Amino acid sequence: MPSILIKYYLLDARQGARCQGLYGLSGVILIISYNLFMDSLKLLESLEEKLKTHPDDLGTAKSIAKFYQKLNPAINHATNYFIKMYQDKNRNLFYKELAQKNTQNKDVMEIGTGLGLIAYYILQTKPSYFMTCELNRHSFLKAEEFFKTNNLLDKLVLLNKSSFEIFYPEDTEKKFDFIIHELFASNPFAEGFLPIIMNAKRLLKTQGKFLPGIFKLKAIPVNYINHQFDGVKNELKQLNLDCYNNYYENQLISLDQNIEITTKANSITVFEIDLNSDFKLNDQFILKKDTLAGFDGLIVYFQAIEGDMILSNYNDEDSNYICDHWGSSIFVLNNKHLKNIEFQYDRTKLEIKPL
Numbered sequence: 001m002p003s004i005l006i007k008y009y010l011l012d013a014r015q016g017a018r019c020q021g022l023y024g025l026s027g028v029i030l031i032i033s034y035n036l037f038m039d040s041l042k043l044l045e046s047l048e049e050k051l052k053t054h055p056d057d058l059g060t061a062k063s064i065a066k067f068y069q070k071l072n073p074a075i076n077h078a079t080n081y082f083i084k085m086y087q088d089k090n091r092n093l094f095y096k097e098l099a100q101k102n103t104q105n106k107d108v109m110e111i112g113t114g115l116g117l118i119a120y121y122i123l124q125t126k127p128s129y130f131m132t133c134e135l136n137r138h139s140f141l142k143a144e145e146f147f148k149t150n151n152l153l154d155k156l157v158l159l160n161k162s163s164f165e166i167f168y169p170e171d172t173e174k175k176f177d178f179i180i181h182e183l184f185a186s187n188p189f190a191e192g193f194l195p196i197i198m199n200a201k202r203l204l205k206t207q208g209k210f211l212p213g214i215f216k217l218k219a220i221p222v223n224y225i226n227h228q229f230d231g232v233k234n235e236l237k238q239l240n241l242d243c244y245n246n247y248y249e250n251q252l253i254s255l256d257q258n259i260e261i262t263t264k265a266n267s268i269t270v271f272e273i274d275l276n277s278d279f280k281l282n283d284q285f286i287l288k289k290d291t292l293a294g295f296d297g298l299i300v301y302f303q304a305i306e307g308d309m310i311l312s313n314y315n316d317e318d319s320n321y322i323c324d325h326w327g328s329s330i331f332v333l334n335n336k337h338l339k340n341i342e343f344q345y346d347r348t349k350l351e352i353k354p355l
């Protein structure tokens with residue numbers, strides 16, 4: 001989120017300057033905008049700190065909600081990943097088993113109803129109380145229709161709200177034993193699951209838990225052959241296209257079927273975040289270049305873990321549910337000029353770069 005705000009301010013200031021030729025003014029706007037951004041970020045952070053010790057302070061929770069309303073205005077259109085996600089059997093199986101093992105006779109909340117499938121798995125286990133929320137009006141209406149046509153609407157509380165806007169005791173008389181979430185994007189931090197979960201802690205009972213509870217970001221050094229340019233190289237045989245070989249250097253690209261992995265090292269845990277602890281909203285990890293000597297790239301993937309169940313977007317042999325709809329990624333190293341690699345996450349993104 002900070003980076004999105006900074007980018008927005010920078011772009012705005014730069015565009016203004018280009019139109020009017022006022023580069024000096026652009027600098028001033030930039031400084032003011034940056035200061036405003038830092039002030040609002042500091043304010044948000046101080047509210048978040050306060051909420052940790054005063055989870056029932058409605059004023060604080062509502063101020064944070066207002067902040068997020070501005071930042072993430074509610075959307076009202078179909079999202080293109082849903083159909084693919086619903087056909088991802090392993091994702092579905094993970095959440096079905098997660099519900100079966102935990103939610104019977106419990107007070108349960110879900111963040112992000114989507115079209116209602118995980119909610120359906122939870123309802124099947126007969127929770128004592130079940131609330132689910134969806135901020136996208138388009139999905140919310142579809143979920144409502146789904147529950148209605150399947151005679152389930154009276155078995156749950158369905159709200160067209162963001163989790164930031166759900167307040168105890170105004171919206172829910174009960175706090176929850178479990179809050180179930182599935183808010184990972186292909187860049188796992190992009191949907192902002194960390195700030196969402198940190199904020200929702202106020203809705204858990206003292207012994208309450210987020211499920212799944214552990215998030216890991218992992219990397220595997222590999223050698224690979226990139227066949228992505230084979231088509232164009234065949235078509236333009238008369239030309240020397242070697243210059244394209246390092247086109248993706250120092251970038252995270254999707255690990256599609258045209259990338260053939262030839263050798264793999266052991267996996268490295270880059271970040272391990274216990275969502276049921278007081279975790280950090282940003283962190284950094286440096287992968288030493290010695291670990292990377294002789295390798296062309298790093299497969300970067302995530303695992304969401306609960307007990308012995310692992311949901312992942314890459315098969316590293318110890319993951320039981322490999323989900324293809326997210327896809328996994330590979331960071332392309334420059335193995336001639338090897339450098340330490342810095343991993344950094346914040347509220348809404350992961351950055352990987354050589355140092």
Ligand SMILES: C[S@@+](CC[C@H](N)C(=O)[O-])C[C@H]1O[C@@H](n2cnc3c(N)ncnc32)[C@H](O)[C@@H]1O
Nearest residue numbers: 112113114115116117118133134135136162163
């Ligand atoms: C990956 S989908 C989850 C799909 C859903 N569990 C299902 O099986 O259909 C994530 C959903 O969470 C919603 N969402 C994201 N952040 C949210 C928040 N803070 N509060 C409520 N919904 C949220 C998104 O609009 C999206 O529909």
